[in-house]
Amino acid sequence: xxxxxxxxxxxxxxxxxxxxxxxxxxxxxxxxxxxxxxxxxxxxxxxxxxxxxxxxxxxxxxxxxxxxxxxxxxxxxxxxxxxxxxxxxxxxxxxxxxxxxxxxxxxxxxxxxxxxxxxxxxxxxxxxxxxxxxxxxxxxxxxxxxxxxxxxxxxxxxxxxxxxxxxxxxxxxxxxxxxxxxxxxxxxxxxxxxxxxxxxxxxxxxxxxxxxxxxxxxxxxxxxxxxxxxxxxxxxxxxxxxxxxxxxxxxxxxxxxxxxxxxxxxxxxxxxxxxxxxxxxxxxxxxxxxxxxxxxxx
Amino acid sequence: xxxxxxxxxxxxxxxxxxxxxxxxxxxxxxxxxxxxxxxxxxxxxxxxxxxxxxxxxxxxxxxxxxxxxxxxxxxxxxxxxxxxxxxxxxxxxxxxxxxxxxxxxxxxxxxxxxxxxxxxxxxxxxxxxxxxxxxxxxxxxxxxxxxxxxxxxxxxxxxxxxxxxxxxxxxxxxxxxxxxxxxxxxxxxxxxxxxxxxxxxxxxxxxxxxxxxxxxxxxxxxxxxxxxxxxxxxxxxxxxxxxxxxxxxxxxxxxxxxxxxxxxxxxxxxxxxxxxxxxxxxxxxxxxxxxxxxxxxxx
Numbered sequence: 001x002x003x004x005x006x007x008x009x010x011x012x013x014x015x016x017x018x019x020x021x022x023x024x025x026x027x028x029x030x031x032x033x034x035x036x037x038x039x040x041x042x043x044x045x046x047x048x049x050x051x052x053x054x055x056x057x058x059x060x061x062x063x064x065x066x067x068x069x070x071x072x073x074x075x076x077x078x079x080x081x082x083x084x085x086x087x088x089x090x091x092x093x094x095x096x097x098x099x100x101x102x103x104x105x106x107x108x109x110x111x112x113x114x115x116x117x118x119x120x121x122x123x124x125x126x127x128x129x130x131x132x133x134x135x136x137x138x139x140x141x142x143x144x145x146x147x148x149x150x151x152x153x154x155x156x157x158x159x160x161x162x163x164x165x166x167x168x169x170x171x172x173x174x175x176x177x178x179x180x181x182x183x184x185x186x187x188x189x190x191x192x193x194x195x196x197x198x199x200x201x202x203x204x205x206x207x208x209x210x211x212x213x214x215x216x217x218x219x220x221x222x223x224x225x226x227x228x229x230x231x232x233x234x235x236x237x238x239x240x241x242x243x244x245x246x247x248x249x250x251x252x253x254x255x256x257x258x259x260x261x262x263x264x265x266x267x268x269x270x271x272x273x274x275x276x277x278x279x280x281x282x283x284x285x286x287x288x289x290x291x292x293x294x295x296x297x298x
Numbered sequence: 299x300x301x302x303x304x305x306x307x308x309x310x311x312x313x314x315x316x317x318x319x320x321x322x323x324x325x326x327x328x329x330x331x332x333x334x335x336x337x338x339x340x341x342x343x344x345x346x347x348x349x350x351x352x353x354x355x356x357x358x359x360x361x362x363x364x365x366x367x368x369x370x371x372x373x374x375x376x377x378x379x380x381x382x383x384x385x386x387x388x389x390x391x392x393x394x395x396x397x398x399x400x401x402x403x404x405x406x407x408x409x410x411x412x413x414x415x416x417x418x419x420x421x422x423x424x425x426x427x428x429x430x431x432x433x434x435x436x437x438x439x440x441x442x443x444x445x446x447x448x449x450x451x452x453x454x455x456x457x458x459x460x461x462x463x464x465x466x467x468x469x470x471x472x473x474x475x476x477x478x479x480x481x482x483x484x485x486x487x488x489x490x491x492x493x494x495x496x497x498x499x500x501x502x503x504x505x506x507x508x509x510x511x512x513x514x515x516x517x518x519x520x521x522x523x524x525x526x527x528x529x530x531x532x533x534x535x536x537x538x539x540x541x542x543x544x545x546x547x548x549x550x551x552x553x554x555x556x557x558x559x560x561x562x563x564x565x566x567x568x569x570x571x572x573x574x575x576x577x578x579x580x581x582x583x584x585x586x587x588x589x590x591x592x593x594x595x596x597x
């Protein structure tokens with residue numbers, strides 16, 4: 001093996017050298033920082049990193065912190081409604097656009113443009129529209145509906161729905177675009193066959209077409225889930241976590257504790273919890289979507 | 299684009315009563331949602347051309363009575379972040395300075411990685427690649443603090459090289475995947491023939507592979523320009539005070555002002571910040587969708 005391996009390396013030496021930057025990025029920037037982050041979560045680090053070992057006490061503290069629990073609860077609510085609405089809306093848009101409509105490209109452009117804009121912009125726009133003093137509420141009152149109330153961004157009970165609205169506006173075009181691409185790839189024979197059998201169109205979509213689009217559906221849901229777990233900018237721009245802590249999210253909790261509250265141990269414990277959550281969601285998806293299909297792809 | 303009705307079999311006949319209402323329903327649904335999606339852009343646009351007196355009346359949907367571009371000029375040249383009243387142009391140029399090197403280097407590295415992964419036999423390369431892909435799913439928050447420490451040790455924290463390097467690191471999974479998938483669809487005979495002729499790694503890359511990479515490079519440029527331009531978190535943490543990208547400066551202008559908020563200036567600033575990705579989106583059309591679809595780690 002020794003001589004053989006040496007010959008193999010020699011023949012492909014430049015390729016090995018060319019992949020060094022990637023190796024360095026994986027080993028240092030991804031694995032190394034990840035290990036360090038997890039390590040810090042077991043220390044008592046505050047403003048500066050410490051090398052002591054305090055067991056799980058940061059995690060115990062973390063789940064005693066009301067702000068963190070609020071953040072987690074908020075994320076669950078936002079993610080649930082965000083994914084559900086984006087999925088339903090994206091499906092409906094794709095299916096309706098697929099009915100040979102005129103001005104199709106205009107519709108596609110309008111539904112997807114928010115996805116091209118940054119989350120900061122999305123947050124700021126909706127903060128402005130939902131602003132009770134000058135936005136829709138004021139406009140409706142000006143039109144004579146004096147009891148009209150739309151105060152989501154300043155109402156602790158409704159603020160999460162304001163964020164859901166902004167993120168749905170931003171993200172549902174993605175589902176539409178991916179599903180529409182999938183719908184265009186459906187064999188027209190299937191449509192002919194179902195027409196001959198006299199199956200109603202909605203039934204065909206629900207029981208035949210959508211199951212066939214499963215790869216696109218999973219892709220879009222994975223992309224959206226990742227974006228919602230990472231969600232930070234839209235909250236900072238729209239509410240900055242307020243009113244009070246009503247719209248705090250985990251990503252923001254971590255950033256605040258890292259850079260403003262100087263509580264590195266707690267922040268890294270929180271980021272480790274996020275890491276584990278993502279891995280739990282991703283492991284089955286990755287296994288079925290990527291590793292199993294490609295097998296030993298070398 | 300109007301799609302031509304499918305040929306042959308279709309027999310022209312007047313639509314039935316039910317079908318007519320079906321069409322009406324389809325257009326009504328799409329039209330209403332199109333309004334909902336378009337509404338924010340419309341409100342931003344009309345507000346940015348109004349004066350503050352008009353905005354205070356609270357009619358966000360009406361067209362400007364007195365059309366004025368003052369807010370745009372102010373947003374660009376003299377909007378304030380804190381005490382600093384130099385306008386959004388500073389952020390714009392910072393973003394350009396960040397996007398150009400980050401995009402170029404991450405695309406080049408992605409192409410090299412993809413090429414080495416698809417055509418060359420490097421032991422352990424696929425394991426590295428799998429780790430890289432996994433890394434792309436993990437929230438930035440896990441990596442940020444150690445990176446800050448490393449950069450601080452190296453003396454580059456809060457500088458242009460730091461933010462460029464960070465974008466290269468976090469752009470690498472998608473860029474590598476993009477080029478790897480594209481290259482594995484190229485005929486391998488081409489590569490083998492060049493090998494037989496004695497061409498080496500770089501010779502084959504620059505003479506054969508790179509000239510065939512135009513379509514995927516366009517997709518990569520679209521993805522990286524929008525992603526890096528729209529980034530907020532990394533710019534906020536790594537770029538440093540002197541290089542804050544446009545998105546961060548926009549948020550500072552809008553959310554840190556004291557006194558009465560100049561909504562028209564804010565709206566103009568928001569529009570200005572989205573101008574680059576919006577232009578990319580409108581010009582690139584279907585390429586943009588292709589980027590989303592192929593950039594996704596998918597089955």
